[in-house]
Amino acid sequence: MNQPSTLGQKIPTGTRLVSYECPSCGHHESAVFYEVRNVPVHSCLMMPSYQEAVDFPCGDVVLGFCPNCGFVTNVEFDAKNSDYSPIYEDQQSFSPTFNSFAYKLATRLIEKYDLRNKKIVEIGCSKGDFLLLMCELGNNYGVGIDPSAIVGRVESEAADRVMFIQDYYSEKYSEHTGEFICCRHTLEHIHQTAELVRTVRRSVGDRLDTVIFFEIPDMGRVLTEQAFEDIYYEHCSYFTPGSLARLFRQEGFEVLNVYLDYGDQYLMIEARPVATPSTKIHPAEESVEQLVKDVELFASKIGDKLGYWKQHLETMKADGRKVAVWGSGSKCVAFLTTLGTKDLIDWVVDINPHRHGRFIPGVGQEIRSPESLKDYQPDEVIVMNAIYCNEIQKMLDDMGVTTKVVAI
Template sequence: MSIGEQCQACGSTNLDVFFKVQKVPVHSCLMVKSREEALAFPRGDLAIGFCNECGFMQNTAFDPSVHNYSPDYEETQGFSPRFRDFQTELCATQDAKYDLSGKTVLELGCGKGEFLVQLCEISGASGIGIDPSYRPERTTSAVAERIEFIVDFYSEKFSHLTADYVCCRHTLEHIQPVKEFVQMVRNTLEGRPDTIVFFEIPDGERVLVDQAFEDIYYEHCTYFTKGSLARLFRSCGFEILDLYKGFDDQYLMIECKPGDPTQGKRFPEEDDLEQTKGQVAEFRSKVEEKFKRFRADIQRIVDAGEKVVLWGSGSKAVSYLTTLGITTEVEYVVDINPHKWGKFVAGTGHEIVSPEFLKEYKPENVLVMNAIYVPEITQSLLDMGLSPKIDAV
């Protein structure tokens, strides 16, 4: 039996594959320097399976050996004011809840370190951040003196690192053996019952309910709802302190501590298994219709002799373009992250350009990859004297 045939959260083999896409690029945030390299990018298949026993979803066709989270990995959303506001508020809330002043924060998968730096700035905590794609030259804050960055994947070899608060944001969805990972984190906390553990991931329920296929891509090999996430943490020996959504309900957060999983608060939304089964069925029946609608929208623009750019070159754009098979209908993808300008979208070969480029290109249409950014993108376009039609996926 291959690893993909078994639920990586509960061990069951009672999985139903409900969404398949073949030959999608295995990375969507890795910087690609030429169109040729982008088009020749390694590919893998999506075959998303739903576990009937625990509600967890995983790409049953996933092969972890293809991934390379090097310093060329460009995942940051920190160039967006909307995202920065969300992160600032999150840091303030976490500090208010857990009083992190003078404590040590350990972040597993800290990316470029932006959250950890801000959390230490706001709270007065010291930090340890671990990530293979961390780049020291990106950290300019004075608070960096109180933070140790380790350029590596988190693993058992770092189990000696102790902290009062352990956080892991937008990392678990990149990990196939989720139970093994959460159990490893739990094991490092033996004898430290007061350690707070905070995980944040994309919310899988929204993906199902909105048929948000653009949020299903190879890098994300696992998907959770509130219930499946809570079940996994309880099964690893955590007591759950809070379970909620944020960032316009796009993200799912869990706060817990080592302890008796049968104790403490129980959240009514944990009992979502039957509801999730219904949502999976609805996704399966409606997603094709959504593909058709999206393709027709693009075709209408092309037929009218107009130009359209995508705004946002991250994973959603890669997934949108590859899943719908859109190629020359779209010429450019815009991004506000200057590290991406002049690079190419993995798998599709679209060139990534700056917002400024649009002054010259003058597209009649802008398709925003995440509706949450529409207000700030509309303003940027107005500031440049542009007023294209703006739509969001």
């Protein structure tokens, strides 16, 4: 039941209002539209044993929609559960598909903003793949800040021009700025979103020619496609083009571009700091009213999608057909724990060799190499991200594994 609100026309039907301060705009209430209980608080901390995996701490995902700015957040998120250390394994650069995307992105940014012989700072650099690539292609110098960084993990000719700081980004690193500041797939892990963007703005100061680039998952696709596999605990913050652009303008930036890429899964924003508030609206921004409709669509259809996949896995198990999941990361964890069907999958593979022999938190499945499918011979391989289907099909063909490939 909806409750009275000062913004009644922007409250999605079928939601419940809770008192909650929006981390992006400060609005005082949120409309809850999706709940998943008892899920692992991390999905990329690989466990050394089955028991440690199944005993992994759990929390709740309760998504709330801000009727003022359109931001979506987990209103039950507890930042105390955040633990990004060197064993946090989210590196994607073992995929040719992903590497091709990263190369094209780096090349485009270098060309567009003349990033040659410049200083580049990356907030949340993970193992440093993209930062090193930017420094290689543009002969740049770099600073990467991330608690999960591992110096020397990625071999690069630019290694001597890049400094890694194994820590969380904060005000104490504000002296590290340059001509380009990027932050890829990190903001969605940050609960206090406005605070992070504000810290970046303060670090830039009056250097108004600095380019800011952020990349995050697009919540618009999650809502319209009911992509529940992209909703998990450590992703506490969810943006669409409109809500992201509104945040950047609010914190003292002009939005130069906002767009989707990588099969429309990734949301990108390019911005510059400004001395006076910007009112420039980008054509890609949707209104809060449109987001209300998207939230209502998600809420009305998510039950059917969850039911379909649960029934599919149960039928495959009952018929004695073997199913393997390709991709052991966050999507896999969300897929199995949201459905409550982790016992229906016996085989999980991943292209990342640093995951092999480890166990998935909250699920307990051992992660195996793709080559293990030659012995397992599955009847079906469920791919956690459709953009990798061609790459995976080629690997299966090369290994002589004949199976049905299905993308979630």
